[in-house]
Amino acid sequence: MKITRVEATPLYIELKIDILDINKTNGLSVVLVEVETDEGHLGHGITAIMDEDVVASAVNDLAGPTIIGENPMANERIWEKLYWQLTPRGQTGYGGHAIAAIDVALWDIKGKVLGEPVWRLLGGARPTVPLYATFGFGFFDRDQIGEAAKLWRENGFDRLKMTVGMNALKRRDDERRPLLEAIREDRIRVRNVREAAGEEAELFVDANCSLDQYHAIMLANWIEEYDIAFFEEPITHNNVRQMAEMRTRTKVPVAAGQTETLAYRFRDFITAGAVDVLQPNVVIGGGYTQIQKVAGMAHAFNMPIDNGGAFPFHNMHLHAGVMNGGMVEYHHVSVECCKAFFKGLPEPKDGWLDLPETPGLGFEPDMDAVRELAKAPKSMGQGKG
Numbered sequence: 001m002k003i004t005r006v007e008a009t010p011l012y013i014e015l016k017i018d019i020l021d022i023n024k025t026n027g028l029s030v031v032l033v034e035v036e037t038d039e040g041h042l043g044h045g046i047t048a049i050m051d052e053d054v055v056a057s058a059v060n061d062l063a064g065p066t067i068i069g070e071n072p073m074a075n076e077r078i079w080e081k082l083y084w085q086l087t088p089r090g091q092t093g094y095g096g097h098a099i100a101a102i103d104v105a106l107w108d109i110k111g112k113v114l115g116e117p118v119w120r121l122l123g124g125a126r127p128t129v130p131l132y133a134t135f136g137f138g139f140f141d142r143d144q145i146g147e148a149a150k151l152w153r154e155n156g157f158d159r160l161k162m163t164v165g166m167n168a169l170k171r172r173d174d175e176r177r178p179l180l181e182a183i184r185e186d187r188i189r190v191r192n193v194r195e196a197a198g199e200e201a202e203l204f205v206d207a208n209c210s211l212d213q214y215h216a217i218m219l220a221n222w223i224e225e226y227d228i229a230f231f232e233e234p235i236t237h238n239n240v241r242q243m244a245e246m247r248t249r250t251k252v253p254v255a256a257g258q259t260e261t262l263a264y265r266f267r268d269f270i271t272a273g274a275v276d277v278l279q280p281n282v283v284i285g286g287g288y289t290q291i292q293k294v295a296g297m298a299h300a301f302n303m304p305i306d307n308g309g310a311f312p313f314h315n316m317h318l319h320a321g322v323m324n325g326g327m328v329e330y331h332h333v334s335v336e337c338c339k340a341f342f343k344g345l346p347e348p349k350d351g352w353l354d355l356p357e358t359p360g361l362g363f364e365p366d367m368d369a370v371r372e373l374a375k376a377p378k379s380m381g382q383g384k385g
């Protein structure tokens with residue numbers, strides 16, 4: 001069997017937010033990769049949280065032509081080839097995103113050829129995965145975010161994540177003292193969410209790398225009284241030394257890893273004691289081929305893994321597959337984004353997601369919807385997740 005075609009489509013998916021009468025739009029950048037074989041198999045992978053045009057170009061102009069003619073079942077061989085082409089000196093970043101999208105498509109093909117869902121090829125540890133809901137976005141004001149927490153509780157989620165930090169470092173050139181003001185507002189927002197969600201709910205916060213160490217520690221200590229189960233990406237560029245030090249200065253557990261594209265970064269997180277929870281993401285961190293190795297490292301070091309960086313329908317296969325799988329992130333904006341161009345996605349029940357028995361990923365892109373979405377304006381480097 002041979003790969004005959006590799007095609008990436010850059011997408012910027014703009015979504016209308018229809019919660020609590022909020023009339024806002026939010027968008028996500030995604031690259032969809034389609035891989036075809038000479039035996040007629042089609043596999044689909046995605047990547048996200050990057051500029052969609054750059055990564056699509058890396059796939060269409062570089063990586064795709066390199067792997068034409070390769071056997072799609074040889075995912076280790078192909079991964080190695082792409083590593084030396086796109087990230088030969090261990091560079092993390094966009095090259096890793098391109099590898100991830102291709103690798104996910106290869107596993108989709110592998111499942112279809114073997115007649116098994118991807119989660120079973122990864123080990124088949126359990127047929128259902130626990131979810132946490134990412135609901136608490138910056139587009140809610142401090143009162144709305146409490147109302148939203150109640151709404152998600154009513155929808156069966158007792159594990160809830162909200163954003164903090166509000167892009168404070170990114171905004172500091174245009175605004176005075178945005179970090180202190182951002183975390184003061186966060187303290188109120190977290191309190192409102194805890195009061196609305198009730199004491200049984202598990203709460204998580206995520207700063208998306210938008211704070212410095214000083215403000216991240218200050219915020220962690222302020223919100224410790226609200227029983228925070230982890231503080232995700234608290235510090236800019238996931239600084240290993242500063243996160244390790246942060247862990248000695250707060251009781252709130254630290255989590256990171258969703259935007260890391262090479263395995264050695266996870267090794268550094270582990271050996272430096274930088275995090276309590278590792279958060280590899282299959283659509284960012286090199287696909288299933290690399291992330292199952294990260295899961296293996298986590299297992300050896302007895303560290304939990306949970307999904308950060310969203311895209312639950314791809315990450316559920318990892319957490320159901322490996323024995324030390326953890327929670328999957330049911331991120332509202334990312335779920336709605338996937339619903340815009342995938343058919344056959346599973347629906348959560350009581351905070352859990354059942355894995356499909358269908359070979360491969362178990363869902364397919366709606367290529368008519370993809371072609372329509374591809375005509376929309378791109379993010380011009382503003383795509384986010």
Ligand SMILES: [Mg+2]
Binds near residue numbers: 206308309
């Ligand atoms: Mg995150």
